[in-house]
Amino acid sequence: MSTPVDLLINARWVIPVEPAGVTLEHHAVAVDCGRILGVLPQDDARVRYVAQRTVNLPDHVLIPGLVNLHAHCAMNLMRGIADDLPLMRWLQEAIWPAEAKHVSRNFVRDGTLLAAAEMLRGGITTCNEMYFHPDAAAEAFDQAGMRAVVGVTVLDFPTPYASDADDYLRKGLAARDQWRDHSRISFSLAPHAPYTVSDATFIRIASLAAELDAIIHIHIHETAHEISESLTHHGVRPLSRLAGLELLGGNFVGVHAVHLDDSDIDLLLRHNCSVAHCPSSNMKLASGVAPVARLLASGITVGLGTDGAASNNRLDLFQEMRHASLLAKVTTFDATVVPAHAAIRMATLSPAQALGLGHRIGSIEAGKEADLCAVALDTLETRPCFDPASHLAYVAGREHVSHVWVEGEIRVDKGHSVLQLNDTELLGFAALWQTRLSN
Template identity: 60%
Template sequence: MNNTAHAPKLSPPVPIDLLIEACWIIPIEPANVTLEDYALAIDQGNIIALLPQAEARTRFAPRETVLLPNHILMPGLVNLHTHAAMTLLRGLADDLPLMEWLKNHIWPAEAKHVSPQFVYDGTRLACAEMLQGGITCFNDMYFFPKAAAEAALHAGIRASIGLVTMEFSTAYATDADDYLDKGMTVRDQLRNETLLSFCLAPHAPYTVSDQSFARILTLSEQCHLPIHLHLHETAQEITDAEKQYGQRPLERLRQIGLLSPGLIAAHAVHLTCDEIDTLVAHGCSVAHCPSANLKLASGIAPVADMIAHGLNVGLGTDGAASNNRLDIFMEMRMAALLAKAQSGDAEAVGAHQALRMVTLAGAQALGLDARIGSLRPGKAADLCAIDTAKIPLTPCYDAASLAVYSAGREHVSDVWVAGIQRLKSGQRVENDEIELINSGRLWQNRVRLSK
């Protein structure tokens, strides 16, 4: 008897753009999971499936297959706090405390040189550095935000563009209202760019008035924009605020009404336990920048306590002028080690927690966690691959541990943003390295001659 007619029909393989097979995949969601011999199916820039390699080969007919036999594949990394254009001021005034560094060196240099071209060139240089280090999204705060946005779009990197605000005049704007008006115009012009999002970016409580904060709060609520600012970065900032306002900066912001799930507090080094609980109660986030905090002697943020209390903590590099490296791998390792040392608990901020900080936590802070930060179907294919077939990465007993404690940005081999490859076998697909280096050196000469 012939039973061929009754056999179930097999569905033909589904055509897709890309299938990536990796030795290890760390999806971030669910937490604390590492998958071996899995594949990621991608179509039209989005993840459509995460499944075993054998199953993927029968279910899909990819137009391109990328084999990563010695690699860790994970979400693209999120740099939650930086000033990208300040890459052009890298190393200008090192080994100084924050306010001396700002007032005597950085602000004077910016007054002489910052322009749309300066911001565009500096941001392009920063984007290239970040992509080479696995960063696929950065949260920026600087002048001339349209120039920064155009540089990010040119590089093909995802960016949250900060609409900076302060009270004093610069080459960009004359007063707080002018900053806000110009920033909102940029947001309206570019709001449909899929790789861009926007934050209101009041510089800090010591440079923004209550009146300006009130307008920022209104715009945030009306336009559903996060608020990104420096907060409790130094002990001196708090002392000065207590003299001027009779209260600590965080309490001032609370009374104005700025604390909400949309608030991103950069640095947040000097927080009491009660202040951590206040941030948690309002659903705020912190952008922890360990290297910049150390380099400027600002202090060591109580990150283990923050996380233990349930505060959402992402990681940022700060600008290259105050860190010298836009290297989120360094920040990830530093954050984990400092948390252990400060808390006296070797289990504080484990490897998977550190990986969450540079991916999903940053995405959540920016309100982008439905789109990026983990390898769930439906999210954008923002990806970072680490090649473990290197002497410093051998052997590998635990992929997450290796990624946090052993790997560096030099081991990033491949990067995709929205499914488009931006780094391939360690090389950026844009052939503009000489152009970027020459541009950086040109600005170096201009800054040096003007000192």
């Protein structure tokens, strides 16, 4: 007797990510109650399952939903506001003044809705977020139907959102309590960076992270200036300082990690830390190139992030896969490093594992939640296709995403968003905030 299921997806190719390096042809994925029941040949699936809905993808590759390991989603409203500046000038002369004038709960909610729509259309189903007003960000992600890890952002200086570190933590933890039992929304502790957070605050964050079993999400070693300033003021490199404050561990996600020496890599490895690699943002801000090949060879988990749209300027993990692979090759003079399957893993399972979600998402395996992305390879620019993994890393773009599911629910259908808000409403938000930011 056939087993009833909610959804059966028949695809020309399935790249499950786990096991690694595998591409399945003419396979089906059965989904019921938001979870994957099985991955099997299509002929077998027709016998074993009877589906309420069947989706046929004859010229597509089905992959896990992409996981964005680092973003500032509300900054979609500042896309292009301050281009072609190095990091500290970009922050001090443009971004921080704009935030001081305009950031509010509505700003964060509207900007995060715009970002969520952009990410979903590009196959991103999970976002690791860091910004102000985490309650508003969580509301937007929930409305969009995305999965998110929302950061309790902490700094040691005042902003319109909070007055001091205690205030940031109080407000962020209240938001965490509000969303405690949500299936798709969880929270991290997100101290901004070593140069904006004091030792006393870091000690408190380390204690809270242990108590709450929370991810620590932080910018680290992004620029050479950051390293020299830490040596001047603290006598050690930033990662060594954080190690001494007991922040490093399996729950630590260090963002950028561009300027690393052997001692830094050893610390990351010994403490089982993960790295969020943001190649496009690092290039645009001229911060440098992270030593991704060395990190991967050392066994350190590396996932891809977009950073915010004010410094990228797009939330596009297909672009990040391509940049990550090509930068690793050209900086090592080794064309074999970060091959296509490795780049795909850096956009799916590796960031899921970094967030403590690897048992739930990041690969197409029975028992996992059905966060899935289909990419159409039926256009002139994607033909011929000898290897769909190669096409994902080097040919296809987010414009080729045809279908996206989160927990088995359709979010993008034949390239069109299936959201509570339509494009007209989202464009209205963008126009409103462009006017305000321009004045």
